[in-house]
Amino acid sequence: MASTIAARPRSRTGDKHRLRPGSTRRRQHAAAYLFVLPFFAVFVAMLIVPLFYSGYLSFFQTRLVGGVSFVGFANYLHAFTDTAFLGGVARMALFLVIQVPVMLALALFCALALDSGWVRGSKVLRLLMFIPYAVPGVVATLMWGYLYGNDFGPIAQTLRAIGLGAPDLLSPENVLGSLMNIVTWEFAGYNMIIMYSALRSIPGELYEAAEIDGASQWRIAWSIKIPAIRPAILLTIIFSVIGTFQLFNEPSLLHNLAPNAISNSFTPNFYAYNLAFVDQNVNYAAAVAFILGIVIMIVSYVVQLSTQKREKNA
Amino acid sequence: MLAGAMVLTGCGAGASPSSSPSASAVSQADIDKAMQTPTTLTFWSWTPKMQDEVDLFEKKYPAIKVNLQNVGQGAPHYAKIRTALKAGQGAPDVVQMEYQETSSFALTDSLLDLAPYGAGDLKGDYVPWVWNQVDQGGKVYGIPQDSGPMGNLYRTDLFAKSGITNAPATWDEYAKDAQAVKSSTGAYMSNLAPNDPGQLMGLFWQAGLKPFGYDGNKTVTVNVASPQAKNVAAYWQKLIQGGLVSVDPDFTDQWYQGLANGKYAGWLTAAWGPVFLQGTAASTAGKWNAAQLPQQNAGEQKAGNWGGSADAVLKTTKNPIAAYELAKFINNDATSTNQLATKQFLFPTDTTVLKDPSFVDQKSDFYGGQQVNKLFAGISNNVDTTFQWLPYMDYAYSSFNDTVGKAIADKSDISASLDAWQKELKDYGTQQGFTVQ
Known part of the structure; x- marks a missing residue:
C-alpha cells in the first residue's frame, strides 16, 4: 500500500x-x-x-562422557589439521582434474558426432549413451564391482586368458581409477544430452554460411558449435565439480567390496557420513560438511570466473 | 554378593542405590498383568526366520503382538537404533545386539537393566563367559542369543594331498602345514580378513590378550599393541608375506568363490561358520573337517570367540515387562532355543541346548559325518571368560579397517599398524572424555 x-x-x-x-x-x-x-x-x-x-x-562438542559443551571454532580448526579430511579433499581434487575433463571431452565428442548428422541410427545411439544415467548408481556400482573382481570378474578373466597378468582393479592403488571409470560411465551420457540439446538450438544458417565459406566439419565444430554452446559446457563443468566433491554412493558401495582400499575418509562426504553415523561425532561431521560446502563454492566460483575471463578476452 | 561385585568393578556410588532396591521391583502379579494386557512390541533383529520364534511367543501370550523388523545387520542396525534414540521416537522395544556393542549402548543409558525383571536368576542357564558379556557388575543388559566360539575348518582332501593327516595342534605346526599345503596344492592355508576385526580379535582372545577394558564408568583400557599382540601380528605377517595366507575381504563375492573353489584350504572361524560354509561351498561337501584352533603349546585347549549376540531391551520402551519377557522367551524357552539351534543353526549359549542330544549328536555329512556341534559345544567351555570391550567399538572397528586392516591388506607391517590403532583408540577415548589407561 x-x-x-x-x-x-x-x-x-x-x-x-x-x-x-x-x-x-x-x-x-x-x-x-x-x-x-x-x-x-x-x-x-x-x-x-x-x-x-x-x-x-558444528560449534559444539558432544562427548560420551561429560556431555555437550560449546567449543567455538575448534571443530573447524581441527578439520584444517585433520589429515583424513584433507586427504579426502586432495583425492577429490585429483579426481576432478583427471576425470572431469575426460568425461566432458567424451560427452562433447559424442554430442558433436550425433549432431553432425553423419551417424546412422543416431536416435538409438543417443538413447544407448544415456541409459547408464538411468541406471541407479547403486546398481551401476554393484555391476562394476562384479566386473572388477579379481578372481571371477570378466575383465581379469579375459586379460588372464590372453596371457596378460590381471591387475587388481580394487587394490588401494587402482581403486581411484576404477572409481573414475564408473563415474565417467554413469555421467558421460547425461552431459552429452545437455550439450546435444544446446547444439540443436544453434540456427542452421550459421553452418550454411560457414560451409559456403569452405569450412570443414571440424572447423565448424571448433569455431561455431563449441563457442555457441559454451554456456551449456560451463553448466556441465559446474555440475561435475559439485558432483565430484560430493561423491558418496560409489565409494560407499565399493567400500563393501574393497574395504581396505576405500578408507572411511576416502571422499569428504563419505568421511562426514562415517563421522556422524559410525563415530557418533555429529558436531565434527557438521563442521566438515560446512567446510566441504565452502570448498565447493570456491572451486565452482573459480571455474566460472576463469571461463568468464576467457569469454571477455575472446 | 551383588554389592560386592559392584565395588570390585568400580561402579560409581550413584549407581548402587538405584539398582539395589529395584532388585525385587517386579512381582509375579505385575508380570501376569502385563502379559495379559493387549500390547504391541517392536523387535529389531536380523536373525533369519526369527518370525518362527516370535510366533511361539505370540501363541503363549495371545495378548501381545510382536512387530518383527529387520533394519539391517551390524553397523546399519546400530546406526538406526542410535538415530531413533536421538530422535526420541521410533525406537523398538527389543533389539538384537552383538556383545561388543552392549557397553556402548549401556554408556549412553539406552539399555534397560533386566536384573530387576528377573534376569539375574537366569545366570546359571548360560555358559559363564557368555553371561559375562551381558552382565556388567550385576546389571544385565541382554539375554544371550547366540555365540561364536572359534575353531578351525579345513579341507581334508587338500591336507591329504599335502601329506597332512591331522589338524595342526599348535600354531607352529599350522605354519609348517601351511608351507606344505602351498607347495603341494597351491592353496592358501586360510584367509585373514583385513576388513573383519572380529576374526583377529577372536585370535587375540584365544591368545589370552586383553586388548580392551572398561570399568563401566569413565575409565577405559586400550592395550591393542602389547608385546603379546605384536607376537600374534608378527606370526600372521610372516604367513601373509610368505604367500601362505591370503588377505581377501570376507563375506564378499571373491571370498565366497575362494571357499568354494579350493583357494583356501581352511577357515579359522566361529561356531556359526560350519553351517554357513555348507551353504556357501555346497560343491565341496564331504571334504571338510572341523577341529579346535591351533594352540600356543601342545596339549592346551584355549579358545576365543567371534561374534554372537544378545537380545536387549531399550530403556525407552513403554512396556518393559513384556519386552523383557520377549527377550527371555526367545532365548530361554526350551522349544524356542532348541529351534534356534537346530533349525536356524545359531550356536547356542544356553547350557541345556548345549547338552541336548538332538543338538550335539547331530552328524554332518558336509564334514564327513563329524559331530561338529559336539566339538564346538566343547570349545565353548574353553573360551576365556574375562574378555572385555570398549564402550566405543563402532569407532574401534572402523579405525581398525584404516590402520591394521590396511596393513594386512597391503601385506605390510602389522605390528606398526597396531601402534597406530592404539594411538587412534586412545585419542578418541580422551577426546570423548574417558580416562584412558
Missing part, C-alpha cells in the same frame, strides 16, 4: 499511461511470490533451517 502512494507523484509528472502497467506488474509480482511460496516454504523448512541447525551443531 505504501509503495502505491509513493509511486503516485512520480507517475503524475510523467506519462499517464505508466500508472496502469505499473499496478499490473505489481499484481503480477504478488502472484509470482504466491506461486513461489509453496516451494519457498519447503525450501526454508527442509534446507535453510537444517542448514542453520547443523551450523549451530
Whole structure:
C-alpha cells in the first residue's frame, strides 16, 4: 500500500499511461511470490533451517562422557589439521582434474558426432549413451564391482586368458581409477544430452554460411558449435565439480567390496557420513560438511570466473 | 554378593542405590498383568526366520503382538537404533545386539537393566563367559542369543594331498602345514580378513590378550599393541608375506568363490561358520573337517570367540515387562532355543541346548559325518571368560579397517599398524572424555 502512494507523484509528472502497467506488474509480482511460496516454504523448512541447525551443531562438542559443551571454532580448526579430511579433499581434487575433463571431452565428442548428422541410427545411439544415467548408481556400482573382481570378474578373466597378468582393479592403488571409470560411465551420457540439446538450438544458417565459406566439419565444430554452446559446457563443468566433491554412493558401495582400499575418509562426504553415523561425532561431521560446502563454492566460483575471463578476452 | 561385585568393578556410588532396591521391583502379579494386557512390541533383529520364534511367543501370550523388523545387520542396525534414540521416537522395544556393542549402548543409558525383571536368576542357564558379556557388575543388559566360539575348518582332501593327516595342534605346526599345503596344492592355508576385526580379535582372545577394558564408568583400557599382540601380528605377517595366507575381504563375492573353489584350504572361524560354509561351498561337501584352533603349546585347549549376540531391551520402551519377557522367551524357552539351534543353526549359549542330544549328536555329512556341534559345544567351555570391550567399538572397528586392516591388506607391517590403532583408540577415548589407561 505504501509503495502505491509513493509511486503516485512520480507517475503524475510523467506519462499517464505508466500508472496502469505499473499496478499490473505489481499484481503480477504478488502472484509470482504466491506461486513461489509453496516451494519457498519447503525450501526454508527442509534446507535453510537444517542448514542453520547443523551450523549451530558444528560449534559444539558432544562427548560420551561429560556431555555437550560449546567449543567455538575448534571443530573447524581441527578439520584444517585433520589429515583424513584433507586427504579426502586432495583425492577429490585429483579426481576432478583427471576425470572431469575426460568425461566432458567424451560427452562433447559424442554430442558433436550425433549432431553432425553423419551417424546412422543416431536416435538409438543417443538413447544407448544415456541409459547408464538411468541406471541407479547403486546398481551401476554393484555391476562394476562384479566386473572388477579379481578372481571371477570378466575383465581379469579375459586379460588372464590372453596371457596378460590381471591387475587388481580394487587394490588401494587402482581403486581411484576404477572409481573414475564408473563415474565417467554413469555421467558421460547425461552431459552429452545437455550439450546435444544446446547444439540443436544453434540456427542452421550459421553452418550454411560457414560451409559456403569452405569450412570443414571440424572447423565448424571448433569455431561455431563449441563457442555457441559454451554456456551449456560451463553448466556441465559446474555440475561435475559439485558432483565430484560430493561423491558418496560409489565409494560407499565399493567400500563393501574393497574395504581396505576405500578408507572411511576416502571422499569428504563419505568421511562426514562415517563421522556422524559410525563415530557418533555429529558436531565434527557438521563442521566438515560446512567446510566441504565452502570448498565447493570456491572451486565452482573459480571455474566460472576463469571461463568468464576467457569469454571477455575472446 | 551383588554389592560386592559392584565395588570390585568400580561402579560409581550413584549407581548402587538405584539398582539395589529395584532388585525385587517386579512381582509375579505385575508380570501376569502385563502379559495379559493387549500390547504391541517392536523387535529389531536380523536373525533369519526369527518370525518362527516370535510366533511361539505370540501363541503363549495371545495378548501381545510382536512387530518383527529387520533394519539391517551390524553397523546399519546400530546406526538406526542410535538415530531413533536421538530422535526420541521410533525406537523398538527389543533389539538384537552383538556383545561388543552392549557397553556402548549401556554408556549412553539406552539399555534397560533386566536384573530387576528377573534376569539375574537366569545366570546359571548360560555358559559363564557368555553371561559375562551381558552382565556388567550385576546389571544385565541382554539375554544371550547366540555365540561364536572359534575353531578351525579345513579341507581334508587338500591336507591329504599335502601329506597332512591331522589338524595342526599348535600354531607352529599350522605354519609348517601351511608351507606344505602351498607347495603341494597351491592353496592358501586360510584367509585373514583385513576388513573383519572380529576374526583377529577372536585370535587375540584365544591368545589370552586383553586388548580392551572398561570399568563401566569413565575409565577405559586400550592395550591393542602389547608385546603379546605384536607376537600374534608378527606370526600372521610372516604367513601373509610368505604367500601362505591370503588377505581377501570376507563375506564378499571373491571370498565366497575362494571357499568354494579350493583357494583356501581352511577357515579359522566361529561356531556359526560350519553351517554357513555348507551353504556357501555346497560343491565341496564331504571334504571338510572341523577341529579346535591351533594352540600356543601342545596339549592346551584355549579358545576365543567371534561374534554372537544378545537380545536387549531399550530403556525407552513403554512396556518393559513384556519386552523383557520377549527377550527371555526367545532365548530361554526350551522349544524356542532348541529351534534356534537346530533349525536356524545359531550356536547356542544356553547350557541345556548345549547338552541336548538332538543338538550335539547331530552328524554332518558336509564334514564327513563329524559331530561338529559336539566339538564346538566343547570349545565353548574353553573360551576365556574375562574378555572385555570398549564402550566405543563402532569407532574401534572402523579405525581398525584404516590402520591394521590396511596393513594386512597391503601385506605390510602389522605390528606398526597396531601402534597406530592404539594411538587412534586412545585419542578418541580422551577426546570423548574417558580416562584412558
